[in-house]
Amino acid sequence: MAVQKSFAVAAILFVCLQPATTKLPVFGRVDEGWVKEALDVVLAEASASHCSLIFIMDKTSSYFYEALMIRVPATKTGGDVVLDVGDDGSVGVNLTMTQVVAQARKMRLMSWCTSVVVFSDNPTFLSVFAEMADNGRLMVWETKLLVITRLPLSNLQNLLQNYWTFSMMNTMFLKLNTSSGKKHCQIYGHMPYGPTGSHVAQLGSLKSGHVLAYLSNRTLFPEKYNNFHGMKINLTWIPLTPYWMMMKQPGPNGTEVTTFSGREYWIMENIAPILNFSLNPLPYTGWDPVSQDILIYNCNETLEDS
Structure with a gap:
């Protein structure tokens, strides 16, 4: 078996997709510093410091890009890979979702452990990512996937229940809420087996001051297969x-x-x-x-x- 190298990698991958046929939700501006702090709290709890980080985002998530520009220099411990794509594909490297997943998988194979962070408010982008990640064998159970989004809970439930990458793999959704001037987050995951069957469960929340609170004795990235409940x-x-x-x-x-x-x-x-x-x-x-x-x-x- 080949010996794998271990190093921290922060990759920002922009993907140009065809315009969605359905109308996307409209969101207001987000405080990039607040997003960065929320991300830091969750990753500090859920991802080991020596694990590689792969950031994937769509081209409409400019506030995520700004949040990462604040975050990445402060956490750089090894090689950084930044792949930017302009709106017209004329700047940087033009990557399709298939190419992004292939590149991310190569990075996973080069690292001892990997956490993938996907930013998007576009359900079409997230569904395409889920399909390509499954087809491209990006995820193994040791790979943690965190999806950060502002989509409504109904969209999250649909994605978590209907796509293998989100439902059966080691995946959490961090939902950002900025309504009524309040800044808070909820963390969700899909539990395929439980006393009442499969369900989407809220695992925790981030309240004012970015205090991480767990719900019902749950943990971040919970084990899904230690009890199949009959x-x-x-x-x-x-x-x-x-x-x-x-x-x-x-x-x-x-x-x-x-x-x-x-x-x-x-x-x-x-x-x-x-x-x-x-x-x-x-x-x-x-x-x-x-x-x-x-x-x-x-x-x-x-x-x-x-």
Whole structure:
């Protein structure tokens, strides 16, 4: 396995997207210093000082850019990468979202640990980022993703529930609120498993003076998979002895009972009570669908990340 270098990186990536077909929310001006202080509080709590930082923003978030210009020089401990794109693409390096994700992934592979911070008030930008981050394998569980936005809670819930990068990975949303002259923030995350099922949970808040307050004994970037709360987890499998074997036996009243055995099945069967879930092996539909969707993807990720 190749030895990876560890250094702090602050990258500002501007992306030019096609104009959104839906009308974007209109927001007033934000105090850049206040945004910088809120970001500092959350990152100080959630990200180790030696981890690389990757900042990604859309071209309409000028106040985020100003906040980072205040912040970055004070935290520079190694190499800084700044990629600017003008509105017409004539200044700096013109990056598409695919290129941004590819560059960010390279930086993640070069670092011991990485935190990605995405700034945008545009739901289209965030949805495109989520899709490209998933397709481009930007995120692994050790990578923390913080999305900073002023979008309404309804937009946040839609993004957190409907995109794998936001719902299942190590992701939080920091919602900035400046209404009525008050400056405060709420922190949200999607919990895919819980006593009442999947839900968007408020993890904490930042009140006046940037005091971080947690809610309901929660933490920033909470662990999502240490308790599945009795959920039935679907398993895709391949009948390959001695790992997975399926047997059909006569059951009561002339029915047929399907049982499973094999090394991999027994491993999952032993893990299930520890993490509080039950197994639901899906019907086997052939080698190709399973290998295409799971095995090949995982092998590519393992080889490229080693």
